[in-house]
Amino acid sequence: MSILITGGAGYIGSHTAIKLLEAGYDIVIIDDFSNSHPIVLDRIREITGKDFTFYEFNLCNAQKIEQVFAKESIEAVIHFAGFKAVGESVKQPITYYQNNLIAVLNVLHAMHQFHVNRIIFSSSATVYGYDNPVPFTEEMPISATNPYGYSKVFTEIMLADIAKASPDFCAVSLRYFNPVGAHASGKIGESPVGTPNNLMPYISQVAAGKLDHLAIFGNDYDTIDGTGVRDYIHVVDLARGHLNALNYTLQHTGNIAINLGTGQGYSVLEMVHAFEKANHVTIPYTIQPRRAGDIATGYADPTKAKQLLHWEATHTLEEMCASAWHWQKNNPNGYSENHTN
Numbered sequence: 001m002s003i004l005i006t007g008g009a010g011y012i013g014s015h016t017a018i019k020l021l022e023a024g025y026d027i028v029i030i031d032d033f034s035n036s037h038p039i040v041l042d043r044i045r046e047i048t049g050k051d052f053t054f055y056e057f058n059l060c061n062a063q064k065i066e067q068v069f070a071k072e073s074i075e076a077v078i079h080f081a082g083f084k085a086v087g088e089s090v091k092q093p094i095t096y097y098q099n100n101l102i103a104v105l106n107v108l109h110a111m112h113q114f115h116v117n118r119i120i121f122s123s124s125a126t127v128y129g130y131d132n133p134v135p136f137t138e139e140m141p142i143s144a145t146n147p148y149g150y151s152k153v154f155t156e157i158m159l160a161d162i163a164k165a166s167p168d169f170c171a172v173s174l175r176y177f178n179p180v181g182a183h184a185s186g187k188i189g190e191s192p193v194g195t196p197n198n199l200m201p202y203i204s205q206v207a208a209g210k211l212d213h214l215a216i217f218g219n220d221y222d223t224i225d226g227t228g229v230r231d232y233i234h235v236v237d238l239a240r241g242h243l244n245a246l247n248y249t250l251q252h253t254g255n256i257a258i259n260l261g262t263g264q265g266y267s268v269l270e271m272v273h274a275f276e277k278a279n280h281v282t283i284p285y286t287i288q289p290r291r292a293g294d295i296a297t298g299y300a301d302p303t304k305a306k307q308l309l310h311w312e313a314t315h316t317l318e319e320m321c322a323s324a325w326h327w328q329k330n331n332p333n334g335y336s337e338n339h340t341n
């Protein structure tokens with residue numbers, strides 16, 4: 001029996017693939033490399049010393065998914081595949097809804113056909129929207145402000161409906177906070193295409209001299225120093241959370257959403273200073289106007305993950321910053337410099 005990992009060549013998917021292989025699971029990865037690179041697969045094999053089955057195609061192709069389910073013996077699915085840039089989703093809503101929703105529907109349909117009842121879905125803290133107070137708990141109302149966020153909300157709703165209709169079904173939506181950092185080997189990490197949208201890869205590229213300075217989006221929020229506060233979580237902790245969630249789905253039925261965060265918020269300036277201190281570098285920055293759509297403060301109540309998944313984040317902020325820098329230094333252009341075709 002194998003675990004199917006969609007988007008297994010991506011940032012969180014690749015770290016999770018490693019955890020599963022290390023735990024002794026057989027895995028099957030489907031990825032179309034739309035936001036990743038074939039070399040990731042070699043690195044997963046290098047790090048773990050284990051092999052796995054890989055299929056390259058986009059999940060909007062329902063026939064190909066069914067062929068995979070017909071050929072492989074799939075026990076559970078971890079569904080990472082999806083587009084994830086908030087700003088891009090506002091400009092290209094059809095692309096986002098098509099890629100994120102048709103894909104998950106196709107996967108769910110194939111699961112139904114082949115009697116596969118367990119799924120772990122990559123949701124996001126973005127579903128807490130603008131109006132909830134921190135810390136965010138899973139019982140709070142969910143909403144979205146952009147097509148990317150709605151694709152997460154809609155999928156969570158679909159999973160709830162399927163669980164109601166199928167007593168043997170188990171769905172866990174993991175609501176990620178802000179994943180950062182990289183594998184300790186420095187061989188896999190976050191490799192954004194073009195200029196990064198997110199804070200940590202941006203800081204790393206400033207430290208490397210690839211970008212001139214960091215633009216801090218607003219210093220007039222009602223926070224400790226006026227800059228936005230988020231719950232940054234080491235991607236290796238996040239990956240381990242999927243392993244625990246997988247074990248949960250093997251023992252339970254129903255539908256549940258669970259936060260994966262540390263429960264601790266840090267401001268943008270705190271992140272800048274932590275990165276400087278951990279890595280002995282300087283990060284020049286300027287203060288710019290607020291970025292549209294940003295909230296002041298977001299962090300998790302991680303109680304449910306602790307109670308139900310027996311999981312809590314263990315990596316410190318220093319480890320997050322050090323591993324991000326280690327990855328950046330070893331791979332100045334992410335995966336792209338190894339790209340030969």
Ligand code: UFG
Nearest residue numbers: 124125126197198199202215216217228229230268291294
């Ligand atoms: N920030 C800057 N400058 C930058 C980039 C970010 O000041 O160049 C600030 C933001 O304003 C925010 C903080 O750094 O205060 C974190 O921003 P990120 O873009 O790294 O992360 P977000 O919290 O905005 O978004 C992330 C994911 C989304 C997800 C969301 C869930 O990118 O996909 O968390 O909360 F939906």
